[in-house]
Amino acid sequence: MKLKNWNWQQDDWPDFSFDNERLWPLENEYTKESGISLGVMRHLSQKNQSELRIEIICNEALKTSEIEGEYLDRDSLQSSICKEFGVGENYLHGTIKPEEAGIAMMMKDLYTNFNSPLTNETLCAWHDMLFNGRTDLERGQYRTSNDEMRVVSGRIDKPKIHFIAPPAFKIQKEMDQFISWFNRTAPGGKEQLSPLIRAGIAHLYFVTIHPFEDGNGRISRALTEKALSQNLGKPTLVALSSTISDKKKDYYTILELQNKNNQITPWLFYFGKTVIEAQKQTIKLVDFVIAKAKFFDAYGALLNPRQKKAVLRIFKEGPKGFSGGFSAKNYISIVKTTSATATRDLKDLVNKEIFSKTGKLKSTRYELDLKPFYPTISIDSAEKKQTNLTKK
Missing domain, CATH: 1.10.3290.10 (Fido-like domain)
Structure with missing residues (x-):
């Protein structure tokens, strides 16, 4: 059997x-x-x-x-x-x-x-x-x-x-x-x-x-x-x-x-x-998409074409962000530019408080500062957020 x-x-x-x-x-x-x-x-x-x-x-x-x-x-x-x-x-x-x-x-x-x-x-x-x-x-x-x-x-x-x-x-x-x-x-x-x-x-x-x-x-x-x-x-x-x-x-x-x-x-x-x-x-x-729209409303006109291309690539990674952090090397690869231009563009983004910067030398990483553009209520508090949106 x-x-x-x-x-x-x-x-x-x-x-x-x-x-x-x-x-x-x-x-x-x-x-x-x-x-x-x-x-x-x-x-x-x-x-x-x-x-x-x-x-x-x-x-x-x-x-x-x-x-x-x-x-x-x-x-x-x-x-x-x-x-x-x-x-x-x-x-x-x-x-x-x-x-x-x-x-x-x-x-x-x-x-x-x-x-x-x-x-x-x-x-x-x-x-x-x-x-x-x-x-x-x-x-x-x-x-x-x-x-x-x-x-x-x-x-x-x-x-x-x-x-x-x-x-x-x-x-x-x-x-x-x-x-x-x-x-x-x-x-x-x-x-x-x-x-x-x-x-x-x-x-x-x-x-x-x-x-x-x-x-x-x-x-x-x-x-x-x-x-x-x-x-x-x-x-x-x-x-x-x-x-x-x-x-x-x-x-x-x-x-x-x-x-x-x-x-x-x-x-x-x-x-x-x-x-x-x-x-x-x-x-x-959904919160991330809203933050992205608000980000470009606030900063879109301040980005040169290279910076915009890099920012759009970062957004493609979604809420979890760029794996391993975003570096100058990533920027050069994405926008196809020189090291000097990348350094200048990234410094400009940091000065405008569009990017935050951590680490030094080869360990330097850049991150989009999206906190001001997220809903004021925690994104984990979806139930409260629904109530807030309903009232508007």
């Missing part, structure tokens, strides 16, 4: 069980944070809303790929996303690479068609877009190879097996079952589920089936976004992949712990906490 090592081999598959009572406080917090996010975003200008949308979608596309060990070109990706959404001609430059163009197409479809029912065709189209230009795998179709689909690590000659997915001959039946579940648990469906539970199950359920030769993690996170958007009634702008990427090891650990049985409370608890943290990161990004 064959051993039943994996969750999909158990007698209760795919009837997932979980402790509703333990998860309900997370559902309540998620609903509250969703209201705060929507309230804060309503007070952004149309220009800032567009900028925020591009920023989040770009970051999510970058990070969902980085989780799988693939690193995209930010400028090419941002240009691709702007092209897909028909905004920000100033972003467009250079050659757009096939991989960045492909994931931009997938993100556009996810964003604009979030409310449509899920189909096999949708998932295969996403896969085809995701691997745009690739000829080394089966694009836009489920697995057909009779070889075991294994998730492994370690030496090639002595790999550690973390998971073995269902064989290819079972994929179509499993996917038909998954798609039926996804659609009937949607808002208004016959078996409607609360948002975090449905999105969390969708992620785990799909990645367990592992229907594609590659890209299953990225598509499972896209399904999470689709599920949350359907509940919200509009495209969700939440920094989920960015939040997962910050603690990638925890993500893979909890997935591995969950692949032996179908009692999934630990996974759903982790997932719910992660989504809520992602919501809070998004609120911080």
